Amino acid sequence: MKKYNVAIIFLIIISFFPASVKSQQWGISSDIAGLTEVYPEMLWVDSVMNSLTVDERIAQLLMIRTYSNKDRRYYDSISRLIIQYNIGGLTFFQGSPVRQAELINYWQYLAKTPLMVSIDAEWGLAMRLDSVIPFPKHMTMGAVQDEEVIYKAGYHIGAQCKRAGIQMNFAPVMDINSNPKNPVINFRSFGEDKVNVAEKGAAFIQGMQNAGVIATAKHFPGHGDTDTDSHYTLPVLNHSIATIDSADLYPFRSAIAAQTGAIMTAHLFIPAIDSTKNRATSLSDKAINQLMKDKMGFKGLAITDALDMDGVTNYHKPGEIELMALLAGNDILLLTRNIPLALQKIKEAVVKGLISQEEIDARCRKILAYKYKTGLAHKKPVTIENLTNELNSSANSWVTQQIFEKAITIVKNDHGLIPLTHLDTLKIAALSIGSIKTSPFQQRLGSYAPVELFNLPSNPDKAAINEIISKLNDFNLIIVGVENTNNNLSKNYGISSSAKELIGLLKARKNKIILDVFGNPYSLSNFSKHQGIDVIICSYEDNSVSKDISAQIIFGAIGASGRLPVSASSAFSVGTGVDTKPIGRLKYTLPEELGISSEKLDTITKLIESGIKQGAYPGCQVLFAKNGKVFYNKAFGHHTYDRKRSIQTTDLYDLASLTKILATTPAIMQMYEMGSFNLDEPLSEYLPFLKNSNKQSRTIREIMAHQAQFQSWIPFYKKTIKDFALDPTIYSSTQTKLFDQQVAKNLFISNSYREIIFDSIAKSKLLPKREYKYSDLGFILLSEAMEEKTKMSFEKYCEQHFYRPMGLPTIGFKPIMRFSLEKIAPTERDTTFRKQLIHGYVHDPTAAMLGGISGHAGLFGNAAEVAAIMQMFLQNGYYGGQRYFSSNTMAEFTRQQFPLSQNRRGLGFDKPFPVFDPNGPVSKEASLDSFGHSGFTGTYTWADPKNQLIYVFLSNRIYPDADNRKLMKMNLRTKIHELMCQILNEIENSVLERP
DSSP: OHHHHHHHHHHHHHTTSOHHHHGGGGOOOSOOTTOTTTOHHHHHHHHHHHHOOHHHHHHTTEEEEEOSSSOHHHHHHHHHHHHHHOOSEEEEOSBOHHHHHHHHHHHHHHOSSOOEEEEOOBTBGGGTBTTOOOOOOHHHHHTOSOHHHHHHHHHHHHHHHHHTTOOEEOOOBOOOOOOTTOSSSGGGSSOSOHHHHHHHHHHHHHHHHHTTOEEEEEEETOOTTOSSOTTTSOOBOOOOHHHIIIIITHHHHHHHHTTOSEEEEOOOBOTTTOOSTTOOGGGOTIIIIIIIIIITOOOSEEEESOTTSHHHHTTSOTTHHHHHHHHHTOSBEETOSOHHHHHHHHHHHHHHTSSOHHHHHHHHHHHHHHHHHTTTTSOOOOOOTTHHHHHTOHHHHHHHHHHHHHHOEEEEEGGGOOSOOOGGGOOEEEEEESOSSOOHHHHHHTTTSOEEEEEEOSSOOHHHHHHHHHHTTTOSEEEEEEOSOOSOGGGGGGOOHHHHHHHHHHHHTTOEEEEEEOSOGGGGGGGTTOTTOSEEEEOOSOSHHHHHHHHHHHTTSSOOOOOOSSOSSSSSOTTOOOOOOOOSOOEEOOGGGGTOOGGGGHHHHHHHHHHHHTTSOSEEEEEEEETTEEEEEEEEEBSSTTOOSBOOTTOBEEOGGGHIIIIIHHHHHHHHHTTSOOTTSBGGGTOGGGTTSTTTTOBHHHHHTTOSOOOSOOOGGGGGEETTEEOTTTEESSOOSSSOEEEETTEEEOTTHHHHHHHHHHHSOOOSSSSOOOOSHHHHHHHHHHHHHHSSOHHHHHIIIIIHHHTOSSOEEOGGGTSOGGGBOOOOEESSSSOEEOOSSOSSHHHHHTTTOOSSSOEEEOHHHHHHHHHHHHTTTEETTEESSOHHHHHHHHSOSBGGGTBOOOSSSBOOOSSOOTTSSSOTTSOTTOEEEEETTTEEEEEETTTTEEEEEEEOTTSSOTTOOHHHHHTHHHHHHHHHHHHHHHHHHHHHHOO
16 A cells, blocks of 8 residues: 555656656566556556466457448447457557547446557658548658747647557658658658758657657658659668768667667568568568667567558468567567467467467556556547537647648749749739649739739649640730649659640749649659749648648748758758748738637627627728738638628728828828928928918917817718708719719719818818817828829829838729629718718728828728738738838837817827727727727728737628617727737736746
């Protein structure tokens, strides 16, 4: 009893050791008898050993094949084997997570001794199971220059296995893939460089075992330089002992040093190790006992590769195979075909003195010790509830994203073409070869610039090639994505000769070409003759994550640091890679990058959805970005309450007064910096018609800070209505030279009325006091002043100086001229002025009467584009490799201008009250450095330099009635902002509190 208590205390103590210390537990000596005084697991091992018959001790060395997608008859056959023989373990192949977990629970219940459950999960459970998102392949990881990320991959794959009830993973692959024609290893290897393979494999092992799952380094002594598959034959490896020692074994030494729990032995014929004819290394005493165990000092579990593979079954009989494997030194005999025959042969060998019972007992003890260390001493069923969701956790997705960010390799970048800058000089086409629908690659490219999309099948015919060549003539940059690839060398990795021909023809036309290959790095050999291509990128895998990340690298939202882990050709050798750095574009990422679990943001989502349920708005877009990273960008609801068209993140909203800070203010900032505008000069110096008016002394600074005594607005449209109808001398239902400015659908205003509006503003009365009063009128005048100064339309100035260089594809005025109505959210059903649903035209009546373009309203856009401009502000006028104005200018415009007049405003920008006011414009969590604006249609955006946070909320709350004030009454925009700030503060505080 005293011994037991001491053991329990010891177990509790070691449970508090750091993970790095705990990882050492996997190196277990085969000589474990007599250690019950020290290791509590030995108490359990002894008790189990005492319960086992001689046959059961042998059976504990056996693992059998099973599936979770078979019928009841099959499952009953497995159950009988478990009950009859008390086998050591199961290896699962195809199936589904939930069904597999149910079977594990059932079979563990039936088992006298807990079963060691194993699986091949080199890239996670998705390698064998459906409904699970895969981690990147080893070859992709081999391109990463940061072992910490590989450790994370190992850890999360291990945690995934453990959650599914699995104790042993047959990974990582430690083979050096020195033969590009290897049909079985290839992309499963970390690469062809022994040091790279060793370092990546060790990191993977440490991560997985710290998650509580046994790692298995395979395929000893190295399967990388073979050109046949041991599943179907016995490959011959004619390496010398010197080569084997210096190269093939190098990664396995690293695995042993990393305390790998197991090493899998390969079915290879290596004459330099064992020249016995057709003797596989998995059955060779010289390979396992003498080399692996004695010479290399491995003390963990030696496990065979599958004993039902043709590499051994072609030359040996069932029973004989298992005995040979055991005599060679293997501890676990994997996937035996005939359990009773294997038991019989092994027992006969004991009688003949070929192997002692003590040795069998020692190996059984070793296996039991590993079972204890994986938690099998305390049978706990796998929790079925929420299993699939947890296997596909956002944390796993974040690890996958990190790997691709660090793996994707630029192998050629002539003249530093990427990351792309000066986007206004580029006319970009994105051609996908292999995806006939718009791909995630193309979609993400479209987030950063106006891109015209083209799609072709993997094997286009001559007519399709000629047609696409003709269509691409007008583009000066063509981004080609080679998609729908595979890892099959015999099928040329899915790249057709016609695809190669097309790429060659495109380059011959002297367009700039970016070629992005979403496939195996060996496939780059297809493009060795296309060295005239400006940029070549290897993105390694054909999936949505690699495509998203690769597009962001092209535009400089993410830098590139990957290196080719293998040589595809002399032009693309191992280690090739060009580094790039981010250039200040918004990155799209997962909340986990900021330390926020995606599930934590469900509260934000529910709050947003509550506004839809209560009729505050039919739909909306909400975006949050922190530190230049967009971690929340979602669309909710529909364009209208009839729920016919869902809102997309790319749809356009009427931004209303956000126009003031997204168009007018940056334009003034730029012109101020160029010396074209003096903030402290009267606006009348730029608009002569204001001279001799009561506004002639009002400065630009006063106007932009709403300190100029201007009236809030003037309902100009009312003067154009007579007898409840629009004055026909002012409006026309058709467009003519005299009625050229469109107000709404089938409604045009007299060209001369523009002068009447400005004359009315000039003659309007000033307010009694020179104090803060929000006004549209000054911003209407500012845009007019800019046009006078630049001799360019306000719309064109904003487009040429900001939106096009920044690569914003849709933001602008008069969207109806550029996009279909399906892409634009409607606003009010106007029953007073325009007598129609306002859809595709600006809602603000004055902006409409000015042709849809004004300094106070008229801009349309989506949340991502609003965020990009706000990010440019946060970066003090820098975005996408270009500077638009200086930090000094930004500081001047965002500071409180008239603090002594109780005016919180900056220049153009709204600001928080110096002392928080619950009726103020922004959340109490926002710092005093924050700036932003709101819009009448239900829009809102704020940026906080202190917290590096951007918030965008866009809605059409005035559909169909502008009197709908639920959004303001519920104070939802501010509440959403505040809730997100609280979540971020919790994360920051938890980080600060860590020891």
